[in-house]
Amino acid sequence: MSNPQFTYSHTTSTETSTLSIRRNTIAGATIKAQLDQLKWTGRYDCFELKWKPVYDQEYNWPVPPHLFWDSDLGKWVEGACYFLTEKYDADIDAAVKYIVTTIRNAQQEDGYLNLHYTMVEPGKRWTNLRDMHELYNCGHLIEGALAHHKYYQNKDFLGPIEKYVSLIRKVFGPGKDQRHGYSGHPEIELALLRLYRVTGNQDAYDLARYFLEERGKPTGQEGMFYFDWEQIHLRGENPYMRPDHYPKRFSRWYGQSQQPILEQETCEGHSVRLMYLLVAAADMVALAREGDQKLANVAQWQEAITRLWDNMVDKKMYLTGGIGAMPQWEGFGIDYFLPPGTDEGGCYAETCASVGAMMLAERLLSVDLHARYADVMELCLYNNVMTAMSLDGRAFTYVNQLASSDTHKSRREDWFEVSCCPPNLIRVFGTLGGYLWQFGGSEGEAYVNVHLYTNAKLSFTVDDKEVTLEQQSNWPWDGDISFQLSGASAIKTTIRLRIPGWARGKYTLSPAPSSSSAAALEKNGYLVLKPDYITTNPTFTLVVHGFEPRYISPHPYTGQHTVTLARGPVVYCVEDADNPWETNHFKDVAIRPGSAVTEERRVLESAGGLYVALHSVCWKRNMGGWASKTAGQEPGAEWGGPVLGQERTLTFVPYYFRANRGGEGHMRVGLLRA
């Protein structure tokens, strides 16, 4: 189990790359911009436990506006600590220390630690696990404390948090006097398993496992689903009384508690919740595979996670790596229901959900190495995740639709009332080194599985000897990657290099291997360089082919008769900033797969220097019989052929460029197929 949050610090940036520019922007602008937001919104000093007028405000019952503040602070502290390692900043250091001090002071005698149930509803703790994010908030405090502990090498934050975990362990469990509950919004499970990993805290492991195994049991508490019991018996609410994101009563699937995880066949409900839940499940599998903990049905768990991964990627994921078609519950729709925007019936594609999908992919790579996980991880990173922060690092998106509309233009915000997404970007970029590769070794052998390409250097020790692998490339624009392995010549190192799915197995390795057994592309999509090859060629170059622009489409059953341009891992869109004005968010523009695409290498420093824009010929949609119809005439008319003759060449830019360069917020990823 080698989570990026542990392993990121083995990686250092080398030369400038698209990713390093993004990380520098976060270090130089985003962390402080978000700190300013924390301050003026009242989050920063909330653990001083003084009354704030916002505590009286209604938001979206039962959720008050301040409900997530614990997690906002936890996530910011976590992200800040990742970057402090790399670039010290006295202001950030002081802010982290202040926040941690107030949190410590706010802890109750018995270890309890939660803003809302301390300030606003004291005495009501553990009465609404379904909606009130109590355990979710704890999860993010744990993660913040772990990052704090790693950077400061003290227990100022982790100590109180372990005390809180030990209280929770007493409250929840299988015992007669314990509650058989779990968090409405998963997150604490993965945090607890990380805590276990660092500290060996058995309570943390047991509690995470209990939450994972207990979730969704129909007769968990007094013969009822826990959340039903809690609502009806503990809070005395009528089951028809429900928050707005529950379309019907007992929409248990909203929070993946409709049945035990092992029995779930399809991805349902809130997409971030499912991702965090499966990350924890994958961590539990990894711990069992490593022999760290026993788990009798480990194969079943792995099968369930893989089944849900496959359902998600095959039937519920947008071309940009976004998941969640349904705004009402910020989550999954039915299979293949993937409308690109509001005016076509949906699209949520929350930033955090794709961050979660990246985390899940990384976890799966550690137990089941297969390029399909890394392909999706990279797809999410360069598209749905990268698009969520402006090039200047100061504005964000929460929802990432694939097409704008008059009601939802392609725009950014400084912050959100529920602001989970912005600090998640700091967290994921802070630990990005941990996503690039996985590594390990002992007894004279080592391995590095390289998942992502960029400019970076990895250092780790095997048998107290240092192994260093450096990669140099112009990714994601070009496919040439130079590698150099250095140090520890006595250690036999195996290097596995991902060949992305879109490369269709085509690559060039130089020097060429002397035999196919020295370097072979395996069925899992990784080119395996055996120690024989590495020893002879500590410096080598991989060229991944397939960087020609390509026309891709969503699955035919989505009913989306559209075509999208992609190049390497980057998905493209059209924006009004580059193109002649179209009145209707490019909905009336058609493109023909197979048309020639020209590339233009442009330089935009804020976007990491070089990028590749694309140009292709498009046509105006033919409205057929509808162009001449009078209002209120019967529906249905004869089709007039796909397109009109009006030809124009449009410019396509990476989806993550959108809403950065002015314009009216008209944008579209998939154009009508001509």
Place this chain on the structure above:
Amino acid sequence: MSNPQFTYSHTTSTETSTLSIRRNTIAGATIKAQLDQLKWTGRYDCFELKWKPVYDQEYNWPVPPHLFWDSDLGKWVEGACYFLTEKYDADIDAAVKYIVTTIRNAQQEDGYLNLHYTMVEPGKRWTNLRDMHELYNCGHLIEGALAHHKYYQNKDFLGPIEKYVSLIRKVFGPGKDQRHGYSGHPEIELALLRLYRVTGNQDAYDLARYFLEERGKPTGQEGMFYFDWEQIHLRGENPYMRPDHYPKRFSRWYGQSQQPILEQETCEGHSVRLMYLLVAAADMVALAREGDQKLANVAQWQEAITRLWDNMVDKKMYLTGGIGAMPQWEGFGIDYFLPPGTDEGGCYAETCASVGAMMLAERLLSVDLHARYADVMELCLYNNVMTAMSLDGRAFTYVNQLASSDTHKSRREDWFEVSCCPPNLIRVFGTLGGYLWQFGGSEGEAYVNVHLYTNAKLSFTVDDKEVTLEQQSNWPWDGDISFQLSGASAIKTTIRLRIPGWARGKYTLSPAPSSSSAAALEKNGYLVLKPDYITTNPTFTLVVHGFEPRYISPHPYTGQHTVTLARGPVVYCVEDADNPWETNHFKDVAIRPGSAVTEERRVLESAGGLYVALHSVCWKRNMGGWASKTAGQEPGAEWGGPVLGQERTLTFVPYYFRANRGGEGHMRVGLLRA
């Protein structure tokens, strides 16, 4: 104002036609089959007011299973009376009399008359207009009583009903001590206006108008929306407590109470409710246009109704005349959101909603003669409405999807727990004569506006002289219609004949008119035969052209990249009963607009004798890059072209044939465009 419920009896069937066969089936089978259902389910004798176990059953809070029983009886009595006129049946006569007697006896001293609030929740009347269908039930009792009165020529039913109306008039109104409410489910408004028309009961008119004008006022009751006030102050419910068809709190649009009708821009919410509401609004306009009642803003009302009609037909109606894409609220989705079935994200197309659309079209024709209303009326009749009853008249559909799926096969049921649709079919077919044409005249002049073609004879009097118009045709299969006007040669008669939109203005009239002023196609789509022409040619023939099969599609913005076969007013589907087995509900079958279509004249007695089946060549869909993809690989692939070479000829039958001739319930109206 000449509603079909008044005018139908001026029309008699002549020779057998597709429509007369359907009416005969209802007279011979359906009315009694539904009576049997009323009996065994406990509805028939419920007004004996003896306790039944079903009253204890929960259904879908707050709606108990018996809530609609009043309306079921009212609608059956209404339908039965329409058919008794034509074909006396002693059993039906006796059943009507029994039901009416029990209803009379169940009336309370003060006139109140409602099963639920008499038996189950006495003392709680008028506490939940939003959900409990109290005024809706009353509306159907009024309509039943009107039909009863017309047939029996007594006030056994109408008398008690007028007493009930007079009680309601006291309870609701603008007065300080009156409630400023209205029905959650509109229906009583149109019933009251019909009552006013027959009896001149001013209370009825005033009450209907009050309901129409008061609806949706944001500060109607104590500064609140009436339903909000009722929920929060009268019932003391938390606004987050809401029935399952309200996706969020305050989903006022569900029952068209989000704003005054005059301000509504788009069709929202439950589709049957909107149709019934607009029918009443159109009746109110008609009464004003006739000078019967003053309505200062009549033009605004007509504009609002037309605006909503246009929105519905242009953006929210399926090719079959079905409306309502959203199963959760049995109603309208956003503009252009028209998925054909459950596995593509929606489709409800309730039978009653299309019956309501027919009623609305007929009302609009009386105030704004335009073929577009009659085109939609005919589209609904021959497709979404006709498909709702089996050819044997004993089984029904409630939801009429345009494509089956594994979860919703194309199937019929004997009856439904909420059984509004089956008796609505009796009602609409019972009054069908009233939909065929509208007529009138005085002082030596008469007119007949012919909307629908079939075999039928119309008789009415002008200045005490009889005018008779007979039409003879093989509609909807052929476009030749012979007319014969007889009687009253002194009366100058104008006849207007609808030329359907799909005929594109092409027709042949013989004898040919001597001049274009004697017979001209006007902009409203009606061919006007002036008295000059009629006097010379009391017998004439119209041939409507355009009966060739045609390929039609839904609006491009629906995103439905499909093609449907239609011929005349009939929309076609493919069913597994006629075709080689396809594994996936014909989802993988493509058709190419412009392909040659062959017609086959078949005879099926139960379906009205002759019908036309169609044959066209189709192809298997090419799954492109997805055919070879492994599970869980990144979404998106290259398209492989539209279709594979596997060609097959499929048979298409009228949509209303579906689920009548065996098979596995696989059916589809729109095939993928090749």
